[in-house]
Amino acid sequence: MAVNPGQDGADATPLRAASPLSSYGPVAKTLHWLVFALVVVQYVVAITMPDIGRNTVPGTLINLHMSIGLTIVALVVVRWLWRVGHPIPLATPDLSSWEQPLARIVHAALYVLLAVNPILGWMNASARDWKITVFGLFQLPHLVAAQSPIGRQAGDVHQFLAWVLLALIGLHVVAALYHYFVRHDSVLQRMLPGRT
Ligand code: HEM
Ligand code: HEM
Incomplete structure (x- = not known):
């Protein structure tokens, strides 16, 4: 393994730890x-909120679902903008040649779904x-006309993609835990608090 020798040549710190x-x-x-954290709460709210029908008037849980979802999309946009302007540690010797592109594809898909799916719900x-x-603080405009067919279809796609997103998150979490355990x-550790 590549090492980073100290002044006397005795220190065997791995090179990547010094990067x-x-x-x-x-x-x-x-x-x-x-x-x-918000995505976890969002799924709990989505699963517990009442079934939505033609004449449903949104109550506390449905309003919470919309508010958290809109907060998520705003944070994901901020996160993406921050990412574009700041270097990220994508290359690590801990990922094999096939893991590296797979991780990139899954990360990109997570970003896209977290940004696009709330818009479909909206x-x-x-x-x-x-x-x-x-959260009752300010009102957002309607994206499509009331009763528009595209808006109704967007609801079906929104529900479907929410489960696709959950499956991808599952894959992502299993991969992270596999690397650790x-x-x-x-x-x-690259994503845990503390190390810089
Ligand atoms: C809602 C759930 C989650 C979402 C949407 C999510 C999303 C993401 C995204 C988009 C990235 C890429 C970051 C970037 O390059 O800008 C990332 C990286 C990472 N996530 Fe998550 N994540 C979630 C949960 C978790 C959990 C629970 C763990 C740990 C058990 C975890 C561990 C990691 C690690 C270690 C990385 C860095 C991977 C690397 O580039 O080496 N994530 N996550
Ligand atoms: C990452 C963010 C979001 C996730 C993970 C998510 C997840 C979900 C899930 C799992 C359901 C299905 C609930 C069930 O069948 O019991 C659902 C339904 C729904 N969500 Fe979201 N949602 C998000 C954001 C939003 C936003 C921002 C809005 C609106 C502003 C919204 C509006 C709706 C509506 C109206 C339904 C019912 C759709 C229908 O019955 O056709 N969602 N959401």
């Missing part, structure tokens, strides 16, 4: 775990002619 890009930065980490809520607010490498 300035061996971990995500504090802002990227904070946004990652904030979005994670379109469906617009077609239902609901008042769409973020089975491979005993540094992949999970």
Whole structure:
């Protein structure tokens, strides 16, 4: 294994541990775990909220679902903009030649779904002619006309993609835990608080 010898040549610290890009930065980490917490709450709310029918009037849980979903999409946009402007530690010797592109594809798909799927939910809520607010603080415009067919179809796609997103998150989490518990490498630590 490549080592980083100290002045007397006796220190055997691995080179990657000394790399300035061996971990995500504090802002990227904070946004990652904030979005994670919101997504967990979002699925609990989505599963427990009442079934939505033609004449449903949104109550507390449905309003919470819309508010959290809109917060998630805003944070994901901020997170993406931050990512574009800041270097990220994509290359690690801990990922094999096939894991590296797979991780990139899954990360990209997570970003896309987290950004696009809430918009589909927003379109469906617009077609239902609901008042769409973020925690009652401010109201958002309708994206499509009331009763529009595209808005109604967006609801079906929204529900389907929500489960696709959950499956991808599952894959992502299993991969992270596999690296930590089975491979005993540094992949999970790159996203944990502390290390820089
Ligand atoms: C990442 C964010 C979101 C996730 C993970 C998510 C997840 C889900 C899930 C799992 C369901 C199905 C619930 C069930 O069948 O019991 C659902 C339904 C729904 N969501 Fe979301 N949602 C998100 C964001 C939003 C946003 C931002 C809005 C609106 C502003 C919204 C509006 C709706 C509506 C109207 C339905 C019912 C759709 C229908 O019955 O056709 N969602 N969502
Ligand atoms: C809602 C759930 C989650 C979502 C949507 C999510 C999303 C993401 C995304 C988009 C990235 C790429 C970051 C970037 O390059 O900008 C990432 C990285 C990462 N996530 Fe998650 N994540 C979730 C939960 C978790 C959990 C629960 C764990 C740990 C058990 C985890 C561990 C990691 C690690 C270790 C990385 C860095 C991988 C690397 O590049 O080496 N994530 N996550």
